[in-house]
Amino acid sequence: MLKFSNENSKTKKLRKIAELQGYLANRRKIYSLDLLSGWSCPGALKCMSKVVISDGKRRIRDGKCTEFRCFSASQEVLFPALYNLRKHNFDILKKMRGVRQCTEMMESSLPPNLGILRYHVGGGFFKQAYFDAAVEVARNHPNRLFYAYIKNLKVLESHKMEDPSNGVLLPNFRITASRGGKYDELIKPLNMREAVVINYDYEATMEIDDDDSHAATMGGSFNLLIHGTQPAGSIASTAVALQRKR
Numbered sequence: 448m449l450k451f452s453n454e455n456s457k458t459k460k461l462r463k464i465a466e467l468q469g470y471l472a473n474r475r476k477i478y479s480l481d482l483l484s485g486w487s488c489p490g491a492l493k494c495m496s497k498v499v500i501s502d503g504k505r506r507i508r509d510g511k512c513t514e515f516r517c518f519s520a521s522q523e524v525l526f527p528a529l530y531n532l533r534k535h536n537f538d539i540l541k542k543m544r545g546v547r548q549c550t551e552m553m554e555s556s557l558p559p560n561l562g563i564l565r566y567h568v569g570g571g572f573f574k575q576a577y578f579d580a581a582v583e584v585a586r587n588h589p590n591r592l593f594y595a596y597i598k599n600l601k602v603l604e605s606h607k608m609e610d611p612s613n614g615v616l617l618p619n620f621r622i623t624a625s626r627g628g629k630y631d632e633l634i635k636p637l638n639m640r641e642a643v644v645i646n647y648d649y650e651a652t653m654e655i656d657d658d659d660s661h662a663a664t665m666g667g668s669f670n671l672l673i674h675g676t677q678p679a680g681s682i683a684s685t686a687v688a689l690q691r692k693r
Contacts, residue, residue, distance in 0.1 A: 449539060449556035450532050451478040451564075458565055460658035467563065467663060470592040470619075475562025480553075482537040482570025483530075484520035485510075489573055490598030493627035494644075496520035498530060505530060514627070515644060515673055519569035533569050540577055549580035554587065561588075563663065566595035578602035585620040594621040594663045596642060598628030603637060611638045613665045623662050623669075640668045648672060 454461075454477035461467055461477055471477070485497025485508075495510030496517040505524045509516060523530040543549040572578040572595070579602075585593045594614075597603070606616065614621045624631075624639040634641050642662070645651055651670045656662060661669040 449480065449536050449552060451556070451558055451561075452481055452532065452568065453478065455479075455568065457657075457659055458563075458568075461563060461660065461663055464660050464664065467592065470590070471562040474560065475591075476558070476560050477563045477565070478558055478561055479565040479568045480536065481519070481533045481568050482540070482573070483533045484517050484523060484569045487537050487567075487570040487573040488517075488598060490571065490600060490628040490630050491517070492598075492629045498523045523569065529569075537570065537573075540573075543576065543580075546576045546579045546583065549576050550583045553580055553584050557584070557588075561591055563592045563594075565659070565663070566593065572597060572599050572602050575602050575605070579605075582606065582616065582620065585617050589619055592619050592621070592663065594623075594659075596623050596625040596662060598625045598630065600624060600628070600630040600633040600637065600639070603639075604633070608637075608639075610665070612640055613667060614640045614662075615665055621663060621665065640666070642669055642671050644671045644673055646673050 458477050458479065462471060483498070485491065485495055488495065492510070492512050493514040494517045495513050497508055498505045498520055499508045507516065507520055507524055523533065539552065540549065543552055566581060572581065581593065608622065609615045609617060614623050616622045624634045624641040626634065626641045626643045642656065648655060653669045654661065655672055656669045657672065
């Protein structure tokens with residue numbers, strides 16, 4: 448069975464959004480389904496970071512093109528239980544063969560009180576069958592909301608989104624392209640809304656999403672402010688330090 452994570456300080460804020468109240472009726476809850484960062488992110492480029500185990504210790508390994516470190520990879524170094532949960536999920540989904548097996552695994556694992564599901568605080572849609580299964584699960588549960596950021600845009604090419612510029616794959620499944628990946632050239636042809644990471648709030652050219660409200664609702668593109676532990680001496684590290692100081 449897959450293991451779902453409870454709401455965190457960011458996703459908890461979704462409870463205040465009027466548009467989402469219906470999905471949380473009858474005491475339904477907010478969850479995320481998380482996988483190992485980097486290892487399950489074939490589309491990652493500028494944020495590529497993964498945890499490797501050396502001498503029994505977990506360490507961060509950044510990619511050759513990394514400009515800002517994946518915050519969820521940093522979490523996996525600090526918290527053994529979190530790393531183990533994400534590895535557990537990733538290992539299970541890797542073993543699933545085809546859309547049917549993935550769908551059956553996901554359906555059998557869904558929390559009965561699920562109201563809103565964010566795919567991947569850590570990790571991503573690493574294979575087509577997994578993404579296709581996520582679409583099928585959303586179709587099977589129209590009164591639940593699903594949303595995700597996505598860098599592996601290749602998996603979208605076989606799907607027709609209802610309103611890609613506003614993030615609508617299905618009425619209850621919201622998708623946002625995460626700029627800074629290997630397949631950024633597909634964002635425009637797919638007419639996708641996108642999330643663009645910035646170092647400082649004054650660099651924003653769009654509204655900044657600091658509570659997942661833009662990602663979980665319909666609407667256009669937006670900015671995200673860099674966060675999390677960053678490589679020492681990097682531009683991103685300086686930006687995060689200044690944010691904390693302010």
